[in-house]
Amino acid sequence: MRILFIENREKTRFWSAIAARLEANGHVVAWAVQNPMFADGLPGQVFVMPFPAPAPAVAAWDPEEWPLLATDRGRQYFESGHAHYSHYEAQYRAIFDSFQPGLVLGEGTLFHELLAVAEARRRSIPYFHPSAERYPQDRFCFFRDVTQEAYAGEGYQYPEEEALSYAQRVAEGREALVYMRKRGRIGLMLRKLEWAWTRGRVFFARLRGERYNTPGPLLKWRLERRVKQRLAQWHSLERPVEAGEQAILYPMQMAPEANIDVWGRPYNDQVDVMRRIVAAAPANVKLAIKCNPKPKYEMSDELLAFARSEPRVILLPAAMRMPDAMAQCIGAITICGTVGFEAVFGRGRCISVRHPVITENCPDHAAATPEEAVRKLLGEPRSGIGSPVLGARLLQAIARRSYPGYISDPFSSRACLAPENVAKVAQGVEQLVIHIERAEAPGANPS
Template identity: 45%
Template sequence: MRLVFVENRGKTVFWSAVAQHLAADGHGVGWIVQNPTYRPNGAPGDVFDLGFPKAADLVAAPIPEAVSTDRGRQYFGAGSRHYTFYRGRIADALDSLRPDAVIGEPTLMHELLTIAECRKRSIPYLHPAMTRYPGGRFNILDGDTQIPVAGSDDTWPAARLSDLASAISEARSLPSYMAKPPAMAARMRQLRRVEAQARTTLGWLRGDRFNTPSPARKITLQRALKENLAAWTALARMPDGAGPIILYPLQMQPEANIDVWGRPYSNQVALVRQLLAALPQNGRIAIKANPKSKYEVSPEILALARETDRVILLPLNRSMNDAQAVSTGVVTVSGTVGFEAVFGRGRCLSLRHPVLEYHLPEFHAHSPEDAVARLLTDPQAGRGSPARGADLLAQLVSDSFEGTINEPTYDPNCLSPANLARVTAAFGQVLDTLPLKAVA
């Protein structure tokens, strides 16, 4: 098959290594590159450089649905006048490279536009992403959705599923992204991050003004975050008094998990207002900040807490267990807390978890209003057990593959020969299920 990879900054190094293995297996390889600083030098295949728009290329036009939550426009001041240029260049790239499948992420502006162009042409866009549970596995998802294109059909013994389900329910097993590395590994990671940030700045200097904020903008955003967290601390309190309390854990933004998978609930302030309107007058919303807070801790969420005492900002040092203990139930868009409820850890309804909607609908809500109503009237809504969790794990294992998808900056072991072999084998298995749909 003809495969095209979409450049994704530091992760391109990982995909270059995977591409070499796939090429050795007989697949053709190509690349779509938005930021030339991350051009996959030495990797197999032709490279289509999208280039940067000139002043005459920047035109006013309606914002495409694909980039309705683009972080560049929403947080970095990139505007929208470049979308028409990139749509055209991506179309040219697909027509030139003629892929049977495209491999990439649904994170950056050019990736989201590529997904839309692939969809027009019925070209599969494969998005590999690590699972939250169980650890050490990944899905190959369909475009900008959370729906697997295909799975491994692996099965685990019932005892293994039960043991892990119990560990998750008791918080003895956490997703890999929550694990803290040893001190030496953390120090090495920080050094690699400094190098990666320098490369990102170089990309901005070379012309990437659409996915990358300027150094000045970045400093301004970090200063604003610090000020907003201080304001949060000044407003923070624990709930008191009677009445139902819905817990809403803020999801970090920018992040594809909420910005893309969470649509149409990516505006978390608007979502909190919907939840509040669905509650009786004595009901309140308690908001828990993300432990890795970014720009979702916004002036708008602070203003809402000042506007009404029915919105409670919980102290930053309170754990999820503390927050759940004072709430009637939790509503999340696409947060991990929604999966954990299936295992009996807390009580939660999710708005945008397809695996729950399709396989465990009692943990899914069709709307914010539906979530509130069910949490208040049905004592069993969103309430799981280790046994239910074991059933979910069986599905997650079947839908996923063993291996690690990551950026070497954060996990150099992703480039180990054993891991590359596992990832390549998984792609081989999925590609065998796809029809040839090359662009004519």
Template identity: 45%
Template sequence: MRVTFVENRGKTAFWAGVAERLAAAGHEIGWIIQNPAYAPPTGDGTRFDLGFPKAADMVDMPVPDAVSTDRGRQYFGAGARHYDFYARRITAALDALRPDVVIGEPTLMHELLSIAECRRRAIPYLHPTMTRYPGGRFNVLDGDTQIPVSGSNETWAPERLAELAGAISEGRSLPSYMARPSPMAARMRQLRRVAGQAQTTLGWLRGERFNTPSPARKLTLQRLLKQNLESWAALARMPDATGPVVLYPLQMQPEANIDVWGRPHSDQVALVQRLLAALPADGAVAVKANPKSKYEASAEMLELARSERRVVLLPLDCPMNDAQAACIGAVTVSGTVGFEAVFGRGRCLALRHPVLEHHLPEFHAETPEDAVARLLADADAGRGSAARGGDLLAQLVADSFEGTINEPTYDPNCLSPENIGKVTDAIAQVLAATPQKAEA
């Protein structure tokens, strides 16, 4: 098959290893490159560089729906006048490479535009990404959705499922992204991050201004975040409402999890306002900061808390267990807390978790208003158990594959021959099950 990869900055080095294995197995590999600083080594296949727009290429146009939550425009000041150029270049890339399948992420501007064009042409766009539970596994999702296109259909023994479900229920098993590295590992990661930041800066100097903030913009954003967290700490308190209190754990932004998968609920300030309006007059919404806070800890969220006492900003160091104990239940868009509720760890209804909507609808709500109404009306809504979690785990295992997908900056072990082999074998299995379009 003709398999085209879409460059995704630091993660491209990982996919280059998989591409090499796929090429050895007879697949024809191509690359769509937006940031040349991250282009894979030559020899990995046909490479199509999108290039950077010139002044004459920059045109005013309505923002395409595909990039309605583009971080470059929303946070980095990139504007929208480059979208037409990149849409045309991506069209040219697909015409030149003629892929049967495209592999990439739904994170950056050029990836979102690629997904839209692939969808228009009925070209499968595969998004391999790590599962939250169980650890050490990954899904292959359909484009910008959370829907797996294929899975391993693997089954685990009931005892194994029950053991892990119990550990999740009791908080003894956490997703890998929540694990804290040892001091030495953290130091080594920081050194790799510095090298990665240097590579990103090189790309910016070469002209990549649409997915990457300028160094000055980045410093400004970091200063604003520090100021906002200081203001949050000054406003923070535990709930004192006489009526019901609903918990809303903020999801980190920018992040595809909320910006793409969370649509149309990506505006978290607006979501908190809707939750508040759905509560009785004596109720409140307790907002828990993300442990890795970024731009979602915004001036708009702070202003909402200042102007509306029923919006409670919890202390920054408030543990999740304490936050849950102070509330009748939680609402999330696509956060991990929605999965954990199935295992009996807290109580939560999720708005954008397809696996819950399709397999465990009692943990899904269509709207924020529906979520609040159900939490108020039914004491068991959004309340699970280790046994229910075991059923969910069985589904998650069948829908996923063993292996680690990551950026080498954060996990250099992802490049080990053993892991690259596991991921390649899984991708090859998905490719084999993917129908090919007849040649025009």
């Protein structure tokens, strides 16, 4: 199989190890690289896309012209505009013409990845985003381009006792997610050194012309300063849900992040979702908003203005833990946050709006719209309430659609580069290739 990888900054190092193993097994690999600082040492053919020349003024942003680019964080947050889209679109056409991939592997977050998705769609070439499962974290699946539609899977099933034991640990909060685990002193020091190293690479890339996925130092400082100022305003407004009050909980999701920006579509505008929840709820029900533990650009002026103007909005104390927030509220509504999975296992109560695997396997925990989620929380007393037994059932569904292996970037977790993990993930890719080849065989049933 001819496999084209899309560069994704720090995670490229991990996928380079996978690609090297695939190449050794006879596959032909290549790379489409937007940021040249991450092009060194990649196996196979490497296409480094040149930076565009200074572009003349272009027409105003038209979402209909670039529908997949609606969530481009560079344009939305980093003032990068959209004049460069045409240049990179042409670069991708040339790369696809030259390499003729049968499979494209990449994420669907950054602008150049979204353009790669668009090009693959035009040519009917399968594009998959390999993504770690949230529970369990030692498995991963292949999502079709910018969706959460998982493709294939090895069909694995846990022994029933093992599945139930795992679900019980999630319900009791004893199965901590990797990104939530605290590091020791040495671990924190190493992380700071790695952070300085990778930020240095990003800065030098900017000097060479990469101005589309990353803000400049001054803009970055201004953005972080605004977040701190807005968080201070949040503190001035925050309070718990008082005795006698009824409230629906909305835990905010970090932005920019693919989880809400891409998978959350068309509900990726979180303030709009909050307005819809308030409008759908009776006048005696309030909306309690919990900020993300590490707030970023979702902490917006629009959010604070909404909280000030709407008397039914409660901004919970920023330091409040999720179990305490859940205890004060009727239940939660999430678009595609991890809290939705945890509720299925029996940890809290939550309705998810954009989790296809929950919609398919646990319909009482899912809704098609924010309004339906409100109706379920208020009108169906059992909706959104899970248990270890139900969680074990969801775990088995996730196991069927996934493959063994841990996907991350080495900056976040060095464990992803362990030889045994690289072997597992590479084997998962090869199983994906087999599924694709069978689906494309004459007379095959694509389902």
